[in-house]
Amino acid sequence: MTTTDSALGDLLVRESLMTPAQLKTALEFQKSLGGDLRNIVVKLGYVKDNVLAGLVAQEENVSASSEITPDVLDFEAIRLIPRAVLEKHQVVPLKGDGTSLVLAMADPNDLRAVEEIQFLVNKPVEPAVATKAAIRKTLNQLNELVKAQELAKSPKSAIPPDRLKALASLSLEKLMRAYVLTQIEKGVLTADELLARAGKL
Numbered sequence: 001m002t003t004t005d006s007a008l009g010d011l012l013v014r015e016s017l018m019t020p021a022q023l024k025t026a027l028e029f030q031k032s033l034g035g036d037l038r039n040i041v042v043k044l045g046y047v048k049d050n051v052l053a054g055l056v057a058q059e060e061n062v063s064a065s066s067e068i069t070p071d072v073l074d075f076e077a078i079r080l081i082p083r084a085v086l087e088k089h090q091v092v093p094l095k096g097d098g099t100s101l102v103l104a105m106a107d108p109n110d111l112r113a114v115e116e117i118q119f120l121v122n123k124p125v126e127p128a129v130a131t132k133a134a135i136r137k138t139l140n141q142l143n144e145l146v147k148a149q150e151l152a153k154s155p156k157s158a159i160p161p162d163r164l165k166a167l168a169s170l171s172l173e174k175l176m177r178a179y180v181l182t183q184i185e186k187g188v189l190t191a192d193e194l195l196a197r198a199g200k201l
Helices: 005-014 020-033 037-043 049-060 075-080 083-089 111-121 132-140 142-153 161-168 172-185 191-199
Strands: 091-094 101-105 125-130
Touching (some): 005 020, 037 132, 049 125, 075 111, 075 142, 091 132, 101 111, 101 132, 172 191
Parallel strands (some): 101 125
Antiparallel strands (some): 091 101
């Protein structure tokens, strides 16, 4: 079932989330200013964003979320899809089952968005409803989230606890001598370079 503006208005009244008078006002705003009825009823304060998202998801038989956490983001897809495309359609790629991509979007019937993303990731796309606020927040933080994910994936040179304890027991002078000798042995630093540098101190 496709939730058109007309069907959405009727649904909101039927669910007692809006009065017929409020729907009439919202439709008049839409007629004079244009735009999506979902945005209008939220901006007018008639229905909360998360309530509307849940209602649309229920009607469309898809999942809904009022918050998008980093652990559900599909970073591989995020790297494939130009940021401008995500911004244009106001969508966020989420992890699917591996064979498909879940796409967080305010309007699960936005076929243009689904088709364009599907073409870019080369796999089926399953719409999932999220609040506009959650999508906007995630898109605003996307650069930082990608950097954090890359740092988390980078290999860490962990020093075993027993080695840390042994190093801590040595004097700084002894550690420095050992470090310099190791650098010379590895060819990173020559004895002449070390003597020349020491002579300038």
